[in-house]
Amino acid sequence: MEEIMITKVNRWQILIASTAVLLCTGAIYAFSVFAGPLSATKNWSMGEVMTAFAINSAIGPIPMILGGFLTDRGLAKWTITIGGLMFGLGFFLSGMANTTTMLYLTYGVLGGLGQGLAYSGCLSNTIKLFPDKKGLASGIITAGMGGAAIIAAPIGNYLIQTHDVSYAFRVLGIFYMAVVVTASLFIKKAPVGFQPAGWTPPTVKGNPKGNNKNWRDMLKTPNFYLIFLMMFTGAFSGLMIASNASAIGQQMFHLSASTAAFYVSLYSLSNCCGRVFWGIISDRLGRNQALNMIFGAVIAAFIMLVAFSSSLGFAAGIIVLGLCFGGVMGVFPPLVMENYGPVNQGVNYGIIFCGYSAAAFFAPKVAISLATSHQGNFTQAFYVAICVAGIGILLNIVYLQLKKKVMKASIN
Known part of the structure; x- marks a missing residue:
């Protein structure tokens, strides 16, 4: 039964869908596009605005470890979906923030937790599907996160110029949630002990049972x-x-x-x-x-x-x-x-x-x-x-x- 399940897993489809999610959550790195307009329109200092980004970055390890824990227990699909939706919702609600406290809670806390959950789920689940190409899979997944700002920055800037920064947050937040929901339809958990056809895992010298450690x-x-x-x-x-x-x-x-x-x-x-x-x-x-x-x-x-x-x-x-x-x-x-x-x-x-x-x-x-x-x-x-x-x-x-x-x- 396990072999049939393993052979039917389309790992490239899961890789592409997971990368699509991270192309959304990686928009945190385009914050500099939003920071100036936020400061100008809300009459907040740049220091106050940048604190939101600092909070987002500081809480990173918490959702990474939690997301990893859930993913290791077969809940990758839910970890990625919930994390992605939290991020999109945080982005949307940032467009409704009228105080720095609300910005810190929406962009900083909610967006940061969501981003970390999605990133951990996408990376940990997908790399298990590529034991023969771990570096390639990891590179593509993390490239989605790293390259998101290249897309988000010009789109965000266009929306800010044609409307305002709050509108840009709201539109992008809705778009990100839609992408996450769509991508989640193609994400499946990595089967335990997955091996692609025609690949034989290398033996671990001195440890025939493998090298898995908690x-x-x-x-x-x-x-x-x-x-x-x-x-x-x-x-x-x-x-x-x-x-x-x-x-x-x-x-x-x-x-x-x-x-x-x-x-x-x-x-x-x-x-x-x-x-x-x-x-x-x-x-x-x-x-x-x-x-x-x-x-x-x-x-x-x-x-x-x-x-x-x-x-x-x-x-x-x-x-x-x-x-x-x-x-x-x-x-x-x-x-x-x-x-x-x-x-x-x-x-x-x-x-x-x-x-x-x-x-x-x-x-x-x-x-x-x-x-x-x-x-x-x-x-x-x-x-x-x-x-x-x-x-x-x-x-x-x-x-x-x-x-x-x-x-x-x-x-x-």
């Missing part, structure tokens, strides 16, 4: 702390640029506001493409080899930003950094699964994702603080990012050595 067992392994810290170091540079790209372009490279905005979109596009690109590379070369290349490219990109003052140097630097940030988001989900198995992937990755949240808290603050103390120059922040990437390489080397030692012990 979160408690995961926390007992030294690999967990290395992977957690590598997630932090990998996301650090990308989040630093994502939150300050426009300011860096204008203050250091003397770009106009409109030109800087174009480069922000270019960064988002690179981020989106990098998730698929590095996912494929990691499938072929291995996760850790891909991470070494990503960290090395990050260092090279920041050196370019320090050494060249032309717009071409800025463009090259942020394209590489966007690709690498996307790579981090595409490589870590399969890395976690390979260490701790697919059964508890949802919860396990949700916990590892706290490393990303920690980077989201520190990276923008470090960049702004150093730039403010150096008259708007981000060079010192770039040096910090280079050091952080270097630490990432060292952590990866330690991880590989530990992995070799465990494999050698299992053979003996």
Whole structure:
């Protein structure tokens, strides 16, 4: 009975539908389009407005872990649908907010919880359907999340220009809920132990029963702390640029506001493409080899930003950094699964994702603080990012050595 069910699962259909959901929930990264108009029309300060985005980001690990818990228990369809509808409703209600408190509850709390549930469900469920192409599947799924702003930003801006920001929130919220409901019709839970036709899973040396571990067992392994810290170091540079790209372009490279905005979109596009690109590379070369290349490219990109003052140097630097940030988001989900198995992937990755949240808290603050103390120059922040990437390489080397030692012990 299980084999019949497994062979009838259309994993590519589920992948496409899940990506469609994340193309909606990823609109949180287009908040800068709404922030200015909100401040102007509601007479709120930019600090008050941006607090909504900060709340949305800060609560990320909570729904990620909860969504992973539900997905691991076969409730992926409901997790994704409920999360997506919560996000859409949060967006719609943000268009009715007349106080900052209501904005914080709608966009910050409701939207943040919904986004995290949907993201966790889509990612954890879909990657279980691609044991043979984990990097590719993870890359495509996370590309939906990362690339959503490319679509949402111009549409949101058009609706704001033709009507107002509240109208834009309401229309997009309704549209997102409609897409989520439609996509949910094609999403099914990943069958336990799913194997695509013609693929034989590799044996786990020294552990014939497999390598599935729950979160408690995961926390007992030294690999967990290395992977957690590598997630932090990998996301650090990308989040630093994502939150300050426009300011860096204008203050250091003397770009106009409109030109800087174009480069922000270019960064988002690179981020989106990098998730698929590095996912494929990691499938072929291995996760850790891909991470070494990503960290090395990050260092090279920041050196370019320090050494060249032309717009071409800025463009090259942020394209590489966007690709690498996307790579981090595409490589870590399969890395976690390979260490701790697919059964508890949802919860396990949700916990590892706290490393990303920690980077989201520190990276923008470090960049702004150093730039403010150096008259708007981000060079010192770039040096910090280079050091952080270097630490990432060292952590990866330690991880590989530990992995070799465990494999050698299992053979003996």
